[in-house]
Amino acid sequence: MNRKTRWAAVALLGSGLVQAGVASAQDEGEGGDTGFFSSLFSGMDFSLGGFIRPEIAVATGDENPFNQGGNVYNGVTVARQAGDPFTAYGPVLSVPVLSGALNAIGLGSVTQPGTLLGDLLGAVPVVNGQLPIADQVARPVHSTDNTFNMMVLRGELEAGIRFSSDLSLVARVRAMYDPGVYDDINAEHLVGADGMGIVGGDPALYHHQPNFYEYRVEGDSTPNPLEWDGKNYQVYFPALFFEYNRGPLNLRLGNQQIAWGQAIFFRVLDVVDGLDLRRHSVLDNAQEEFSDKRVPSLGLRVGYQISDEWIADAYVQKFQPSIYGNPNTPYNVIPTQFTVHDLYAKGGYDDKISYGLRLKGNYGQWGFQAMAVRRYNPDGVFRWTASNVDRDLPNNNILGITENLLNNGVTGPSTGELLAQTPFEASPGGVYSANEWFHYAGMARLDAVDGLNAAITEFAPATSRLLAAPAADTQAAYNELNTFFMAAGGALRGHIAREYFAENVFGAGVSYVTEGTPGSFLDQLIINLEASYTPNRVYTAPSLSRDYLREDSAIGALVLEKYHRFTQAFPATYMVLQYMHRTKDDLFGRALKGYGGNVNAPAGGISGGANYVVFALQQPFPQDIYRVSLATLYDPRGGILVQPGIKWKPRGSITVDAFYSYINGHLGGNPNNNALSTADFADEFTLRVGYQF
Incomplete structure (x- = not known):
């Protein structure tokens, strides 16, 4: 029995025991007897609901340059000049120097x-006593041309079983299916000079057609408990936990997601769970605040209402890493010229745990919170590894x-x-x-x-x-x-390994609700300041060295929120303005020391930290039949994301959600000096039509 099977068995066994208890209670009830189970489950109730929703994203930008079919050098002729290893790789090879060096x-x-x-x-x-070795090469992979970035059918079913006033079970199962009808590259068709294809790496990821959903690591093809994946489908439980409430105590045991903090785009105190980027990367509706992205994990969460104003929230859970898009899938961001060896299982990280504590309270118009977390950074770090x-x-x-x-x-x-x-193999597609x-x-x-x-x-x-x-x-x-x-x-194809390191994250926040003239813009304005500090955080070195980069990292965010009614004819408009500063890394956790490289020069890094500004609004129409929204993210170093959207509810059970994502990482200067250029290929229109039952 592998580790994933053991973890899943624990969760399912617990569910089975309670179900057995329910059956026992029902049997005893039929006989008119009273006992432990009949009293424990005397108030049992059941609820069931869900939705089904097709989702499409129509591409209006470029092909993904991190994939084989979108590589910017496909079909582009480039001159190559060999150098001399015995003269520090000078521009040409000298026969006398070579012979002398070999003699030595x-x-x-x-x-x-x-x-x-x-x-x-x-x-x-021989020209002037030297041997010229040069050629020209055009990358021999055809470029793809996709109309759609995403075509997915999503379904979700949620069941709630209340066994008594104190105990309940929450089960939410989610299924995704992508038919894979894209113009993409089948790695089987990539052939090298020796007539062979790609050899290294997991064959399910690197040797065949794109694999949309399977998260595979070295030594384990199914590392996530309560998740079952195939090339085109995914079924998993974002929630499967027991909840127990008794007075000030709240317990949740099982597979669950934990969200701390609520900023759009920004994650300052929201450090508990990693993100799953297989499903539309970070390009869902921004105001949903990663609700579909957090990786669920088996764990125990304990909440205790200390007083009317103060609550303590603690957790301990199995460590689960963030999940990046697979090679050649629409939102992949790791160049497919490189093969990744994820050491989550092989390195023993699948038996690690994370834990943390948060205190949150209010005093009049003021709000306070503080947290301390011991976790394995779910983003992981990368280094060269032998092929x-x-x-x-x-x-x-x-x-x-x-x-x-x-x-x-x-x-x-x-x-x-x-x-x-070495970290290289002589294979095509590199x-x-x-x-x-x-x-x-x-x-x-x-x-x-x-x-x-x-x-x-x-x-x-x-x-x-x-x-x-x-x-x-x-x-x-x-x-x-x-x-x-x-x-x-x-x-040549490069090989890199992904590892994970433990870290301590400390955070604090303070908020204040202003009072002003009723109806004025400054009345009931929520001002929230959050900050976190991580000593000795481990980052991927810009050299991909095994000698990782270690930096003390600080992150701060200022958030202004306001509901304001501009006219009596419409409900209040929700608006939020946010500013974030990060001292050592960017919005995606990449070290700033790796910034600034281009085709002519290596990375020089950037100083002064990274800064981001967000403005978002949401305006419901009367009866909330329509709701328009806007979210913008600006990187002052030259990148912007603008996402307007509209939600329409023609009937209570039907929702039509449409939004457009415009990303530009080339507003000025080197695009590799801002975070958003990584995704500026993904301009797209997204449409989601949901039926809820």
Whole structure:
């Protein structure tokens, strides 16, 4: 029995025991007897409801550049120039220097006339005493063109069983189905120079058609309890818990989501659960405040009403990480030239727990709260890892032939055996040029030069035997990268591991409700200030080094909320203005030290922290048949998201919800200096039509 099965069995066994108790109570009731169960379940009640809702998102922007079909270098011809490993990867390869260097390590005989390598070198035209090795490459993957970013049928069923005035069971099951009728890339059709496809990584994610819903980690294909997934469907319990109320005490035991804080877009005190980004990423209606995104977890939540004004809220739960979109799915944000090895199960994190305590209270017009949480950061961190793919470099180019002659598996490891000890495999669908490497490093908020050097130095001596060496500058990195892409017969795929680290998060908040002239704008204005501090938080290093970046992180947010009635003909308008400052990372938890890279330069980082401004409003019409909304998120470094929407209820059981998401991360300067450029491909119109029963 694996860990997930054990956790699920605990939850379902508890449910079964209570159901058995219900049956016993009913049996005793039929006989007219009284006893423990009949008294415990004397006030039993049952409720059932749910909805079914098709959802579509019509694309009005570009293809996702993080996927194979949206890669900006597909079909674009790029020049590649090899460098010389014996002259710090200069622009060309010098035969005398190469021969001298090989002689110095006792391998000079391989370049002598009459040898295969010597004859190959002698057959290539020499210009000014140097051997030019250069070519041109166009990424050999066709670009996709999608009309829809999402086509999903969603259903939800919620049952409530009240066994008595104190005890109840809440069960909510949710099902998603995506027919997958998109123009996408089937990885089976990607073929390398040796006629083979992608070898490394989980085949269900990297070797076939896109997998929309399965969350798979190393050593466990189903790491989430009470969740059952397939390539095109998902069924899970966002809630399955017992709730017990007795006087000031409230207990919830089972699978549940815990939401602390209520800011739109911003998560300052909302640190309990990670986010599930498989379903429409963060592009649902912003004013729903991540209600569909928090990852449920098995745990115990305890609330205690200390007084009329103060409440304590504590929890302990099984650690569940955030879930990113899978490779080549519409909202994926991890470049698919790289293979991710999630170590959630293999690293033993699936047996970890998180816990925390919050105190919240009011004193007149003032409100106060404070929290302390010990958790594993659900976002995780990434680093280079060995590919474990034993695949020789192809012999269709002089650089591959040279490497295979030097490492032929006779006197030492072969090139395939050496590459298996590095973070790379010579496979299709990877990175084809230094231009692509630098461009995508900037998009991923990584350092292109330091990333290359970390992959070399941390995986020596295998990398040094392949003649790789740390690059001193951008030009040397360009030459070295192109040398190995050419030697690979086209492309190299990178391999990265995802790990998780424990951290302490401390937070506090204060709010104040103003009083003014009744009906004035300053009357009943809610001012809320929240802040959190995490000492020694672990971030992904911009180099993807195993030596992770550690920073003391602080986050603060100021929120102004107001219901204001502008006219008696309409209900009050809800408005909110928010400002957030983050000292070390961006809105998505990425270290600011990885910002600023582009195709011509590695990341330089940004100073002064990150700032974000939100304005949102919601205006109901009379009888609440219509409700219009607007949400905007602005990054002063050059990004904006604008989301207008309208909700229509033609009947009590039918709701039509439509909204448009406009994202622009190129308002000025380098787009890799603002957070929103990551998603500015996802301009789209979303329509949801729901029937509630």
